[in-house]
Amino acid sequence: MTAEGAPGGAEGVDPGHLWLSPERPRRGRRPAFTREAITAAAVTLADAEGIDAVTMRRVAAEVGAGVMSLYSYAPDKETLLDLMADQVNAELPAPEPPSGDWRADLKAIAHLQRALMLRHPWLPAALHGRRSLGPHALTFLEHALAALRPTGLDATARLEVFAQLTGFVSGHVAHELAQEAAAASPDRMAAEARYLAAVAADGHHPELAEVLNAPARPVTPGATFERFLNRLVDGLDTD
Incomplete structure:
Protein backbone atom coordinates (compact mmCIF):
# COMPACT_ATOMS: atom_id res chain seq x y z
CA MET A 1 0.00 0.00 0.00
CA ALA A 90 25.61 1.97 9.83
CA GLU A 91 26.88 -0.57 12.39
CA LEU A 92 29.79 -1.49 10.13
CA PRO A 93 32.95 0.07 11.54
CA ALA A 94 34.57 2.96 9.77
CA PRO A 95 36.75 1.25 7.17
CA GLU A 96 40.50 1.40 7.43
CA PRO A 97 42.38 2.62 4.36
CA PRO A 98 43.08 -0.27 1.97
CA SER A 99 46.26 -2.11 2.94
CA GLY A 100 47.30 -2.87 -0.62
CA ASP A 101 46.84 -6.61 0.01
CA TRP A 102 43.49 -6.88 -1.73
CA ARG A 103 42.88 -10.50 -0.78
CA ALA A 104 43.36 -9.77 2.91
CA ASP A 105 41.18 -6.66 2.63
CA LEU A 106 38.45 -8.58 0.81
CA LYS A 107 38.45 -11.31 3.46
CA ALA A 108 38.19 -8.67 6.19
CA ILE A 109 35.21 -7.15 4.38
CA ALA A 110 33.54 -10.57 4.21
CA HIS A 111 34.01 -11.13 7.94
CA LEU A 112 32.43 -7.75 8.69
CA GLN A 113 29.47 -8.62 6.48
CA ARG A 114 29.03 -12.02 8.12
CA ALA A 115 29.10 -10.53 11.62
CA LEU A 116 26.48 -7.97 10.62
CA MET A 117 24.19 -10.59 9.11
CA LEU A 118 24.51 -12.86 12.14
CA ARG A 119 23.50 -9.94 14.37
CA HIS A 120 20.51 -9.35 12.11
CA PRO A 121 19.47 -12.79 10.79
CA TRP A 122 16.71 -11.28 8.63
CA LEU A 123 19.23 -9.33 6.56
CA PRO A 124 20.18 -12.05 4.01
CA ALA A 125 16.50 -12.50 3.10
CA ALA A 126 15.96 -8.74 2.94
CA LEU A 127 18.94 -8.31 0.61
CA HIS A 128 17.82 -11.07 -1.77
CA GLY A 129 16.98 -9.45 -5.08
CA ARG A 130 17.48 -5.98 -3.61
CA ARG A 131 20.13 -3.37 -4.39
CA SER A 132 20.94 -1.50 -1.21
CA LEU A 133 21.63 2.08 -2.29
CA GLY A 134 21.48 3.91 1.03
CA PRO A 135 24.32 6.13 2.20
CA HIS A 136 25.82 3.66 4.67
CA ALA A 137 25.77 0.82 2.14
CA LEU A 138 27.39 3.05 -0.48
CA THR A 139 30.13 4.07 1.96
CA PHE A 140 30.97 0.41 2.48
CA LEU A 141 30.83 -0.24 -1.25
CA GLU A 142 33.23 2.65 -1.86
CA HIS A 143 35.69 1.08 0.57
CA ALA A 144 35.40 -2.33 -1.10
CA LEU A 145 35.97 -0.92 -4.58
CA ALA A 146 39.04 0.95 -3.35
CA ALA A 147 40.35 -2.22 -1.70
CA LEU A 148 40.03 -4.03 -5.03
CA ARG A 149 41.89 -1.40 -7.05
CA PRO A 150 45.27 -3.22 -6.73
CA THR A 151 43.77 -6.16 -8.65
CA GLY A 152 44.01 -4.13 -11.85
CA LEU A 153 40.42 -5.07 -12.71
CA ASP A 154 38.32 -2.42 -14.38
CA ALA A 155 35.61 -0.66 -12.37
CA THR A 156 32.78 -2.90 -13.56
CA ALA A 157 34.71 -6.08 -12.75
CA ARG A 158 35.52 -4.78 -9.27
CA LEU A 159 31.82 -4.16 -8.68
CA GLU A 160 31.07 -7.69 -9.86
CA VAL A 161 33.63 -9.13 -7.44
CA PHE A 162 32.06 -7.26 -4.55
CA ALA A 163 28.59 -8.45 -5.59
CA GLN A 164 29.91 -12.02 -5.79
CA LEU A 165 31.44 -11.73 -2.33
CA THR A 166 28.27 -10.29 -0.80
CA GLY A 167 26.18 -13.02 -2.42
CA PHE A 168 28.50 -15.66 -1.00
CA VAL A 169 28.37 -14.20 2.51
CA SER A 170 24.60 -13.81 2.40
CA GLY A 171 24.05 -17.36 1.17
CA HIS A 172 26.51 -18.81 3.66
CA VAL A 173 24.92 -17.02 6.61
CA ALA A 174 21.47 -18.19 5.50
CA HIS A 175 22.87 -21.75 5.44
CA GLU A 176 24.47 -21.27 8.87
CA LEU A 177 21.15 -20.16 10.32
CA ALA A 178 19.32 -23.09 8.73
CA GLN A 179 21.90 -25.50 10.15
CA GLU A 180 21.53 -23.93 13.56
CA ALA A 181 17.77 -24.43 13.38
CA ALA A 182 18.24 -28.04 12.28
CA ALA A 183 20.62 -28.68 15.19
CA ALA A 184 17.76 -27.83 17.51
CA SER A 185 16.08 -31.02 16.24
CA PRO A 186 18.57 -33.83 17.05
CA ASP A 187 16.11 -36.57 16.08
CA ARG A 188 15.87 -35.18 12.56
CA MET A 189 19.65 -34.89 12.26
CA ALA A 190 20.08 -38.48 13.45
CA ALA A 191 17.51 -39.67 10.91
CA GLU A 192 19.32 -37.86 8.11
CA ALA A 193 22.66 -39.40 9.17
CA ARG A 194 21.14 -42.91 9.12
CA TYR A 195 19.64 -42.28 5.70
CA LEU A 196 22.91 -41.06 4.19
CA ALA A 197 24.82 -43.98 5.69
CA ALA A 198 22.33 -46.42 4.13
CA VAL A 199 22.55 -44.72 0.73
CA ALA A 200 26.36 -44.66 0.85
CA ALA A 201 26.42 -48.37 1.63
CA ASP A 202 24.30 -49.40 -1.36
CA GLY A 203 27.28 -49.44 -3.73
CA HIS A 204 25.72 -46.97 -6.17
CA HIS A 205 27.15 -43.81 -4.61
CA PRO A 206 30.93 -44.36 -4.24
CA GLU A 207 31.72 -40.63 -4.28
CA LEU A 208 29.27 -39.98 -1.43
CA ALA A 209 30.69 -42.95 0.48
CA GLU A 210 34.18 -41.50 0.16
CA VAL A 211 32.99 -38.17 1.53
CA LEU A 212 31.24 -39.77 4.48
CA ASN A 213 34.27 -41.91 5.32
CA ALA A 214 36.79 -39.07 4.99
CA PRO A 215 38.44 -37.67 8.15
CA ALA A 216 36.27 -35.01 9.67
CA ARG A 217 37.27 -31.37 9.29
CA PRO A 218 36.40 -28.65 11.79
CA VAL A 219 32.70 -28.02 11.33
CA THR A 220 32.28 -24.95 13.50
CA PRO A 221 30.50 -22.21 11.55
CA GLY A 222 33.52 -19.93 11.74
CA ALA A 223 35.97 -22.55 10.47
CA THR A 224 33.68 -23.57 7.63
CA PHE A 225 33.16 -19.97 6.59
CA GLU A 226 36.91 -19.37 6.63
CA ARG A 227 37.59 -22.37 4.37
CA PHE A 228 34.93 -21.39 1.85
CA LEU A 229 36.01 -17.75 1.88
CA ASN A 230 39.65 -18.67 1.27
CA ARG A 231 38.68 -20.81 -1.72
CA LEU A 232 36.61 -18.02 -3.18
CA VAL A 233 39.03 -15.14 -2.68
CA ASP A 234 42.30 -17.00 -3.27
CA GLY A 235 40.88 -18.47 -6.46
CA LEU A 236 39.73 -15.19 -7.99
CA ASP A 237 41.17 -14.68 -11.46
CA THR A 238 42.22 -11.08 -12.00
CA ASP A 239 43.75 -11.57 -15.47
Whole structure:
Protein backbone atom coordinates (compact mmCIF):
# COMPACT_ATOMS: atom_id res chain seq x y z
CA MET A 1 0.00 0.00 0.00
CA THR A 2 1.21 3.50 -0.81
CA ALA A 3 0.05 6.72 0.71
CA GLU A 4 -1.70 9.06 -1.71
CA GLY A 5 0.85 11.24 -3.45
CA ALA A 6 3.84 9.29 -2.11
CA PRO A 7 6.53 8.25 -4.61
CA GLY A 8 5.95 4.53 -4.21
CA GLY A 9 4.01 1.78 -5.91
CA ALA A 10 4.86 -1.33 -7.91
CA GLU A 11 8.17 0.13 -9.08
CA GLY A 12 9.22 1.00 -5.53
CA VAL A 13 10.43 4.31 -4.25
CA ASP A 14 12.77 6.53 -6.26
CA PRO A 15 16.12 6.18 -4.42
CA GLY A 16 16.89 9.81 -5.13
CA HIS A 17 13.74 10.85 -3.33
CA LEU A 18 14.36 8.45 -0.47
CA TRP A 19 18.01 9.21 0.20
CA LEU A 20 18.66 12.69 -1.16
CA SER A 21 15.49 14.50 -0.13
CA PRO A 22 15.43 15.54 3.52
CA GLU A 23 12.55 14.33 5.63
CA ARG A 24 10.02 17.14 5.44
CA PRO A 25 8.14 18.04 8.59
CA ARG A 26 4.40 18.27 8.32
CA ARG A 27 2.55 21.48 8.76
CA GLY A 28 0.90 21.97 12.09
CA ARG A 29 1.81 19.91 15.11
CA ARG A 30 5.35 18.65 15.53
CA PRO A 31 5.56 15.03 14.30
CA ALA A 32 5.54 12.48 17.11
CA PHE A 33 7.93 10.17 15.25
CA THR A 34 10.93 10.25 12.96
CA ARG A 35 11.84 7.97 10.09
CA GLU A 36 14.88 6.81 12.06
CA ALA A 37 12.77 5.85 15.10
CA ILE A 38 10.28 3.94 12.98
CA THR A 39 13.09 2.15 11.16
CA ALA A 40 14.75 1.27 14.47
CA ALA A 41 11.48 -0.21 15.73
CA ALA A 42 11.20 -2.31 12.57
CA VAL A 43 14.79 -3.55 12.97
CA THR A 44 14.17 -4.52 16.59
CA LEU A 45 11.03 -6.39 15.57
CA ALA A 46 12.82 -8.23 12.76
CA ASP A 47 15.72 -9.15 15.05
CA ALA A 48 13.32 -10.66 17.57
CA GLU A 49 10.73 -12.31 15.35
CA GLY A 50 12.02 -12.42 11.78
CA ILE A 51 11.34 -10.45 8.65
CA ASP A 52 7.81 -11.82 8.19
CA ALA A 53 6.78 -10.14 11.44
CA VAL A 54 7.54 -6.73 9.97
CA THR A 55 4.30 -5.31 8.65
CA MET A 56 3.25 -1.69 8.55
CA ARG A 57 0.48 -2.45 11.03
CA ARG A 58 2.80 -4.23 13.45
CA VAL A 59 5.47 -1.52 13.30
CA ALA A 60 2.81 1.13 13.87
CA ALA A 61 1.69 -0.75 16.98
CA GLU A 62 5.30 -0.98 18.22
CA VAL A 63 5.76 2.79 18.09
CA GLY A 64 2.22 3.59 19.21
CA ALA A 65 1.15 5.20 15.96
CA GLY A 66 -1.82 4.81 13.68
CA VAL A 67 -0.90 2.66 10.69
CA MET A 68 -1.91 5.35 8.20
CA SER A 69 0.50 7.82 9.78
CA LEU A 70 3.45 5.53 8.94
CA TYR A 71 2.91 5.92 5.21
CA SER A 72 4.24 9.46 5.29
CA TYR A 73 7.56 8.06 6.58
CA ALA A 74 7.69 4.81 4.57
CA PRO A 75 5.01 4.42 1.90
CA ASP A 76 5.28 0.63 1.75
CA LYS A 77 7.13 -2.33 3.23
CA GLU A 78 9.69 -2.38 0.43
CA THR A 79 10.75 1.15 1.34
CA LEU A 80 10.86 0.16 5.00
CA LEU A 81 13.17 -2.75 4.15
CA ASP A 82 15.47 -0.36 2.28
CA LEU A 83 15.57 1.88 5.34
CA MET A 84 16.19 -1.07 7.66
CA ALA A 85 19.04 -2.48 5.56
CA ASP A 86 20.80 0.85 5.46
CA GLN A 87 20.29 1.54 9.15
CA VAL A 88 22.02 -1.70 10.15
CA ASN A 89 24.79 -1.00 7.62
CA ALA A 90 25.61 1.97 9.83
CA GLU A 91 26.88 -0.57 12.39
CA LEU A 92 29.79 -1.49 10.13
CA PRO A 93 32.95 0.07 11.54
CA ALA A 94 34.57 2.96 9.77
CA PRO A 95 36.75 1.25 7.17
CA GLU A 96 40.50 1.40 7.43
CA PRO A 97 42.38 2.62 4.36
CA PRO A 98 43.08 -0.27 1.97
CA SER A 99 46.26 -2.11 2.94
CA GLY A 100 47.30 -2.87 -0.62
CA ASP A 101 46.84 -6.61 0.01
CA TRP A 102 43.49 -6.88 -1.73
CA ARG A 103 42.88 -10.50 -0.78
CA ALA A 104 43.36 -9.77 2.91
CA ASP A 105 41.18 -6.66 2.63
CA LEU A 106 38.45 -8.58 0.81
CA LYS A 107 38.45 -11.31 3.46
CA ALA A 108 38.19 -8.67 6.19
CA ILE A 109 35.21 -7.15 4.38
CA ALA A 110 33.54 -10.57 4.21
CA HIS A 111 34.01 -11.13 7.94
CA LEU A 112 32.43 -7.75 8.69
CA GLN A 113 29.47 -8.62 6.48
CA ARG A 114 29.03 -12.02 8.12
CA ALA A 115 29.10 -10.53 11.62
CA LEU A 116 26.48 -7.97 10.62
CA MET A 117 24.19 -10.59 9.11
CA LEU A 118 24.51 -12.86 12.14
CA ARG A 119 23.50 -9.94 14.37
CA HIS A 120 20.51 -9.35 12.11
CA PRO A 121 19.47 -12.79 10.79
CA TRP A 122 16.71 -11.28 8.63
CA LEU A 123 19.23 -9.33 6.56
CA PRO A 124 20.18 -12.05 4.01
CA ALA A 125 16.50 -12.50 3.10
CA ALA A 126 15.96 -8.74 2.94
CA LEU A 127 18.94 -8.31 0.61
CA HIS A 128 17.82 -11.07 -1.77
CA GLY A 129 16.98 -9.45 -5.08
CA ARG A 130 17.48 -5.98 -3.61
CA ARG A 131 20.13 -3.37 -4.39
CA SER A 132 20.94 -1.50 -1.21
CA LEU A 133 21.63 2.08 -2.29
CA GLY A 134 21.48 3.91 1.03
CA PRO A 135 24.32 6.13 2.20
CA HIS A 136 25.82 3.66 4.67
CA ALA A 137 25.77 0.82 2.14
CA LEU A 138 27.39 3.05 -0.48
CA THR A 139 30.13 4.07 1.96
CA PHE A 140 30.97 0.41 2.48
CA LEU A 141 30.83 -0.24 -1.25
CA GLU A 142 33.23 2.65 -1.86
CA HIS A 143 35.69 1.08 0.57
CA ALA A 144 35.40 -2.33 -1.10
CA LEU A 145 35.97 -0.92 -4.58
CA ALA A 146 39.04 0.95 -3.35
CA ALA A 147 40.35 -2.22 -1.70
CA LEU A 148 40.03 -4.03 -5.03
CA ARG A 149 41.89 -1.40 -7.05
CA PRO A 150 45.27 -3.22 -6.73
CA THR A 151 43.77 -6.16 -8.65
CA GLY A 152 44.01 -4.13 -11.85
CA LEU A 153 40.42 -5.07 -12.71
CA ASP A 154 38.32 -2.42 -14.38
CA ALA A 155 35.61 -0.66 -12.37
CA THR A 156 32.78 -2.90 -13.56
CA ALA A 157 34.71 -6.08 -12.75
CA ARG A 158 35.52 -4.78 -9.27
CA LEU A 159 31.82 -4.16 -8.68
CA GLU A 160 31.07 -7.69 -9.86
CA VAL A 161 33.63 -9.13 -7.44
CA PHE A 162 32.06 -7.26 -4.55
CA ALA A 163 28.59 -8.45 -5.59
CA GLN A 164 29.91 -12.02 -5.79
CA LEU A 165 31.44 -11.73 -2.33
CA THR A 166 28.27 -10.29 -0.80
CA GLY A 167 26.18 -13.02 -2.42
CA PHE A 168 28.50 -15.66 -1.00
CA VAL A 169 28.37 -14.20 2.51
CA SER A 170 24.60 -13.81 2.40
CA GLY A 171 24.05 -17.36 1.17
CA HIS A 172 26.51 -18.81 3.66
CA VAL A 173 24.92 -17.02 6.61
CA ALA A 174 21.47 -18.19 5.50
CA HIS A 175 22.87 -21.75 5.44
CA GLU A 176 24.47 -21.27 8.87
CA LEU A 177 21.15 -20.16 10.32
CA ALA A 178 19.32 -23.09 8.73
CA GLN A 179 21.90 -25.50 10.15
CA GLU A 180 21.53 -23.93 13.56
CA ALA A 181 17.77 -24.43 13.38
CA ALA A 182 18.24 -28.04 12.28
CA ALA A 183 20.62 -28.68 15.19
CA ALA A 184 17.76 -27.83 17.51
CA SER A 185 16.08 -31.02 16.24
CA PRO A 186 18.57 -33.83 17.05
CA ASP A 187 16.11 -36.57 16.08
CA ARG A 188 15.87 -35.18 12.56
CA MET A 189 19.65 -34.89 12.26
CA ALA A 190 20.08 -38.48 13.45
CA ALA A 191 17.51 -39.67 10.91
CA GLU A 192 19.32 -37.86 8.11
CA ALA A 193 22.66 -39.40 9.17
CA ARG A 194 21.14 -42.91 9.12
CA TYR A 195 19.64 -42.28 5.70
CA LEU A 196 22.91 -41.06 4.19
CA ALA A 197 24.82 -43.98 5.69
CA ALA A 198 22.33 -46.42 4.13
CA VAL A 199 22.55 -44.72 0.73
CA ALA A 200 26.36 -44.66 0.85
CA ALA A 201 26.42 -48.37 1.63
CA ASP A 202 24.30 -49.40 -1.36
CA GLY A 203 27.28 -49.44 -3.73
CA HIS A 204 25.72 -46.97 -6.17
CA HIS A 205 27.15 -43.81 -4.61
CA PRO A 206 30.93 -44.36 -4.24
CA GLU A 207 31.72 -40.63 -4.28
CA LEU A 208 29.27 -39.98 -1.43
CA ALA A 209 30.69 -42.95 0.48
CA GLU A 210 34.18 -41.50 0.16
CA VAL A 211 32.99 -38.17 1.53
CA LEU A 212 31.24 -39.77 4.48
CA ASN A 213 34.27 -41.91 5.32
CA ALA A 214 36.79 -39.07 4.99
CA PRO A 215 38.44 -37.67 8.15
CA ALA A 216 36.27 -35.01 9.67
CA ARG A 217 37.27 -31.37 9.29
CA PRO A 218 36.40 -28.65 11.79
CA VAL A 219 32.70 -28.02 11.33
CA THR A 220 32.28 -24.95 13.50
CA PRO A 221 30.50 -22.21 11.55
CA GLY A 222 33.52 -19.93 11.74
CA ALA A 223 35.97 -22.55 10.47
CA THR A 224 33.68 -23.57 7.63
CA PHE A 225 33.16 -19.97 6.59
CA GLU A 226 36.91 -19.37 6.63
CA ARG A 227 37.59 -22.37 4.37
CA PHE A 228 34.93 -21.39 1.85
CA LEU A 229 36.01 -17.75 1.88
CA ASN A 230 39.65 -18.67 1.27
CA ARG A 231 38.68 -20.81 -1.72
CA LEU A 232 36.61 -18.02 -3.18
CA VAL A 233 39.03 -15.14 -2.68
CA ASP A 234 42.30 -17.00 -3.27
CA GLY A 235 40.88 -18.47 -6.46
CA LEU A 236 39.73 -15.19 -7.99
CA ASP A 237 41.17 -14.68 -11.46
CA THR A 238 42.22 -11.08 -12.00
CA ASP A 239 43.75 -11.57 -15.47
